[in-house]
Amino acid sequence: MKVLVSLCVFVPLLALATAEDEVVLDSILRDRSHIEETLRLAADEKAGDYAAALQRLRKIYHNSIRPMEQAYKYNELRQHEISDGEITSKPMVLFLGPWSVGKSSMINYLLGLLDTPYQLYTGAEPTTSEFTVIMHGEKIRTVEGIVMAADSSRSFSPLEKFGQNFLEKLVGIEMPHSLLERVTFVDTPGIIENRKQQERGYPFNDVCQWFIDRADLIFVVFDPTKLDVGLELEMLFRQLKGRESQIRIILNKADSLATQDLMRVYGALFWSLAPLINVTEPPRVYVSSFWPYDYAPDTSRELFKREEISLLEDLNQVIENRLENKIAFIRQHGIRVRIHALLVDRYVQTFKEKMSFFSDPELVFKEIVDDPDKFYIFKSILAKTNVSKFDLPNRDAYRDFFGINPISSFKQLSAQCSYIGGCLLEKIERAITHELPSLLGSINSGKNPALSSCEATGCGEKPKNRYRRN
Numbered sequence: 001m002k003v004l005v006s007l008c009v010f011v012p013l014l015a016l017a018t019a020e021d022e023v024v025l026d027s028i029l030r031d032r033s034h035i036e037e038t039l040r041l042a043a044d045e046k047a048g049d050y051a052a053a054l055q056r057l058r059k060i061y062h063n064s065i066r067p068m069e070q071a072y073k074y075n076e077l078r079q080h081e082i083s084d085g086e087i088t089s090k091p092m093v094l095f096l097g098p099w100s101v102g103k104s105s106m107i108n109y110l111l112g113l114l115d116t117p118y119q120l121y122t123g124a125e126p127t128t129s130e131f132t133v134i135m136h137g138e139k140i141r142t143v144e145g146i147v148m149a150a151d152s153s154r155s156f157s158p159l160e161k162f163g164q165n166f167l168e169k170l171v172g173i174e175m176p177h178s179l180l181e182r183v184t185f186v187d188t189p190g191i192i193e194n195r196k197q198q199e200r201g202y203p204f205n206d207v208c209q210w211f212i213d214r215a216d217l218i219f220v221v222f223d224p225t226k227l228d229v230g231l232e233l234e235m236l237f238r239q240l241k242g243r244e245s246q247i248r249i250i251l252n253k254a255d256s257l258a259t260q261d262l263m264r265v266y267g268a269l270f271w272s273l274a275p276l277i278n279v280t281e282p283p284r285v286y287v288s289s290f291w292p293y294d295y296a297p298d299t300s301r302e303l304f305k306r307e308e309i310s311l312l313e314d315l316n317q318v319i320e321n322r323l324e325n326k327i328a329f330i331r332q333h334g335i336r337v338r339i340h341a342l343l344v345d346r347y348v349q350t351f352k353e354k355m356s357f358f359s360d361p362e363l364v365f366k367e368i369v370d371d372p373d374k375f376y377i378f379k380s381i382l383a384k385t386n387v388s389k390f391d392l393p394n395r396d397a398y399r400d401f402f403g404i405n406p407i408s409s410f411k412q413l414s415a416q417c418s419y420i421g422g423c424l425l426e427k428i429e430r431a432i433t434h435e436l437p438s439l440l441g442s443i444n445s446g447k448n449p450a451l452s453s454c455e456a457t458g459c460g461e462k463p464k465n466r467y468r469r470n
């Protein structure tokens, strides 16, 4: 889009003036140095320390959590197996929103891709038709979706389940870039309100959900000149429930409106979104123009720049906390696996106690899964240390779980010990209460000596909503 301004407004640009007294504003680029500074891209990262900590995390997971996961088939309860790619992957920043709001332009701007051969395609019509993963690589290359899904060392292999049609709409772009060494960006096709799901040829909402569940930061971008909250967007916000602390709303291209109009749009946006977001704290909204070109005249330049810096600081926090978040995520996973194992153990024990020579195993089993409370199964687990009632799985889930995995196929926890490897329960408990907190302590000691254990950080928690209001 070309923004035309009268020459008299922009005196320093006389040299660029055309005969018609007009200059094309989108040929003037803004200074990008604050991006590098705020994201501290020039700082020498101790890449070796980071890789070593990730390696220790991988080892703890494989030695102490995974054996328990396999022994009690945790994957069949929650359908969440952690791949090596997931442990070593970088934080993911997801860009969502209606079409043509400037998502791809924003990525081009943040990475400084303008006028390079690998800049993302942008345009006033719906342009991005693929889920585009922009990641670090030694050299510039495009990776096809089918190749990304086939590579189990990447965290994208689970995407294969969305079918071949989708994989054709998935593409990876690798390039050497200091920001991409720390984060991965995902650009998405814009939402088009009058399009039906099936016209895309793949389950768009399910794919979005997959990315939403894994993203460390979710930028939902809007164009204030065309705010229409329709069914697809409503659906998207329903999918974003539970991820409120990762959401940042961006009112992009804000210099295309006069300040008063902008305030009205801001109000209208919140009015439309309020029923869709049910948290006590509203999500942070950034108002600015996130593209490489200069702002339109009469723009509150200071405010726009400050907003941009706040957004960059937000991004920087995700980068700085990436290792802590990963450890917290694995620990939280470990806590769930342990609870599952304790529950299965209790079911098996109850089943054994109830069975006598004359009992019908089917009937005994049915009695237990139909009413586990009668046998204090869940209550007895709550009495154990490190078990919160909010982490307990649904009772009904176990009826389905034992329907596929017969109760008689599980050994009790007391029998899950070996001479060389020790006991599975002891190992997972040691990982949760000792090994993971001390790994967290060791990386924090360099940064902030006060945070040295889970008592200080509550490291079982998801990353907090740590946006700043400055």
Ligand SMILES: Nc1nc2c(ncn2[C@@H]2O[C@H](COP(=O)(O)OP(=O)(O)OP(=O)(O)O)[C@@H](O)[C@H]2O)c(=O)[nH]1
Binding pocket: 001, 098, 099, 100, 101, 102, 103, 104, 105, 106, 121, 122, 123, 124, 125, 126, 127, 128, 129, 188, 189, 190, 191, 252, 253, 254, 256, 288, 289, 290, 291
């Ligand atoms: N004025 C102004 N225009 C912008 C800004 N960012 C992007 N544009 C323009 O808006 C149009 C759409 O930009 P894209 O980056 O392609 O938008 P998108 O959200 O990726 O669109 P889809 O890929 O179709 O979903 C392009 O013509 C851009 O030049 C901005 O900050 N200010």
Ligand SMILES: [Mg+2]
Binding pocket: 103, 104, 105, 121, 122, 127, 128, 187, 188, 190
């Ligand atoms: Mg795009």
